[in-house]
Structure formats: structure tokens, C-alpha cells
Amino acid sequence: MSSDGNPIPDGEAGFSTPVGSRRTFMGWVTSGLASLIGLGLAIPLLGYMISPALKRRVRPWVDVGNIGDIPPGEPKQLDYVTTIQDGYVENRSHKAIWAVKHPDGQIKVFSPMCTHLGCGYRWEAEEKAFKCPCHGSVFDIDGHVLAGPAPRPLDLLPSKIENGRLLLVFKEFKSGTSQVVEL
Ligand code: FES
Structure with a gap:
């Protein structure tokens, strides 16, 4: 209270x-x-x-041709059209890669871009070397650097042979670095 x-x-x-x-x-x-x-x-x-x-870009296996059309010991440029799924966007683009068939039948596929700054290079049959016109890098048939500012060998693309056809996955790599960095 x-x-x-x-x-x-x-x-x-x-x-x-x-x-x-x-x-x-x-x-x-x-x-x-x-x-x-x-x-x-x-x-x-x-x-x-x-x-x-x-999501990372989805890159499919692409059929780039009959392996019988690639002469052993002579790099061949193969053209194809690929579709890349990038998020919601589907891009179709024209690519040209270099395929090298060795005498044992194994095939190496190189990215078409020089590892220095990404220019396209070509095979010089007489000199038996890949040469880049931009700054003079030179690579042997296995992609090793013979001369020039290229900081690493040519980039290899994943490839396989199925039913006599050459399949590959097209990838792009950062240029100008000694390490292989996929983009
Ligand atoms: S881009 Fe090929 S040497 Fe520079």
C-alpha cells in the first residue's frame, strides 16, 4: 500500500x-x-x-573436319563457325585454328592467336615455321618459340578424334604473359 x-x-x-x-x-x-x-x-x-x-562461358566440342584432310608434317589452317553461350547471350563466330598432324597420327591444335599480343600468324612452308607479322615472333611446328617477343609457346586447344573427325573446344588465352591464363 x-x-x-x-x-x-x-x-x-x-x-x-x-x-x-x-x-x-x-x-x-x-x-x-x-x-x-x-x-x-x-x-x-x-x-x-x-x-x-x-556462369562461365559454355564452350561446346566443335567438329572441324576429317583428319584425312590434314597432311602429316604440314600444318593446316581449318575454318569453322562456333556458337558460344555467354550468360544469356549466344554468339556465333568464325574461327580459324592451326592443326598439325604428326607422323604417328597424333594431332595438335593451336589457337590462332600469337601469344605476344594476339595477332594472327601463318605457316611459312619454306622456312618450316609459324611467323607472326606484327612483331616478328617465330614458332616451330610444335609451337615452341624460336624468335621474337612471344613470351610462351603457341596455346594448345583441347582436341580429340572421333570416327575420323577432329573435334576441338575453342578457348581464348591472355596474351603477353609467360603463364597460360584462360579468358
Ligand atoms: S603479336 Fe605476334 S609478335 Fe607481337
């Missing part, structure tokens, strides 16, 4: 919970739950929308 006749003793009146505070608390709980539910729905949706854009 308080001194003024109130049944609640002096000093305890301040500990009662105001009705407004309970309402505020329930409001926060409701808002928090709603936010959690919203977040739970938004994250998968966001992932679905942006995942194709984040």
Missing part, C-alpha cells in the same frame, strides 16, 4: 508494462517475420535471374 492509499506500494508502480510497449514489440516481431519470409522468397528468385549471367 502506498502512502496515498494506492494498493500498489510506493516504488513498484514504475515496473508495470505499459500497453503501448507490448504493441510495439508485437509490431517488430511481425515486421521481422515478414522480412524473413520476403528474403526467403527473394534470394532463390534473384539466384534464378542472375545465375546464367554468372
Whole structure:
């Protein structure tokens, strides 16, 4: 009993919970739950929308021709059209690679870009070397650097032979570095 006749003793009146505070608390709980539910729905949706854009380029195996058309010991340039899936975008592009068939039947396929700064190079049959016209890099038939500023051998592309056909995966690499860095 308080001194003024109130049944609640002096000093305890301040500990009662105001009705407004309970309402505020329930409001926060409701808002928090709603936010959690919203977040739970938004994250998968966001992932679905942006995942194709984040995926690495999908590069398919491409048939570039009959292996019987590649003469042993003489590099041959092969042209083909490829489709590259880059996120949502599908790009078709024309490529020309160099294929070298060795006497044992093994075939190496080189990227058509010089490892110095990415120029196209060609095979000089008389000199038996690949030569780049831009800054004079020279490579042997196995792609090793013979001369010039090229910092590494010619880049090899993944390739395989199936039913007498040469298949490859076209890739691009960073030029100007001694390490092979795929783009
Ligand atoms: S790009 Fe081939 S030597 Fe420079």
C-alpha cells in the first residue's frame, strides 16, 4: 500500500508494462517475420535471374573436319563457325585454328592467336615455321618459340578424334604473359 492509499506500494508502480510497449514489440516481431519470409522468397528468385549471367562461358566440342584432310608434317589452317553461350547471350563466330598432324597420327591444335599480343600468324612452308607479322615472333611446328617477343609457346586447344573427325573446344588465352591464363 502506498502512502496515498494506492494498493500498489510506493516504488513498484514504475515496473508495470505499459500497453503501448507490448504493441510495439508485437509490431517488430511481425515486421521481422515478414522480412524473413520476403528474403526467403527473394534470394532463390534473384539466384534464378542472375545465375546464367554468372556462369562461365559454355564452350561446346566443335567438329572441324576429317583428319584425312590434314597432311602429316604440314600444318593446316581449318575454318569453322562456333556458337558460344555467354550468360544469356549466344554468339556465333568464325574461327580459324592451326592443326598439325604428326607422323604417328597424333594431332595438335593451336589457337590462332600469337601469344605476344594476339595477332594472327601463318605457316611459312619454306622456312618450316609459324611467323607472326606484327612483331616478328617465330614458332616451330610444335609451337615452341624460336624468335621474337612471344613470351610462351603457341596455346594448345583441347582436341580429340572421333570416327575420323577432329573435334576441338575453342578457348581464348591472355596474351603477353609467360603463364597460360584462360579468358
Ligand atoms: S603479336 Fe605476334 S609478335 Fe607481337
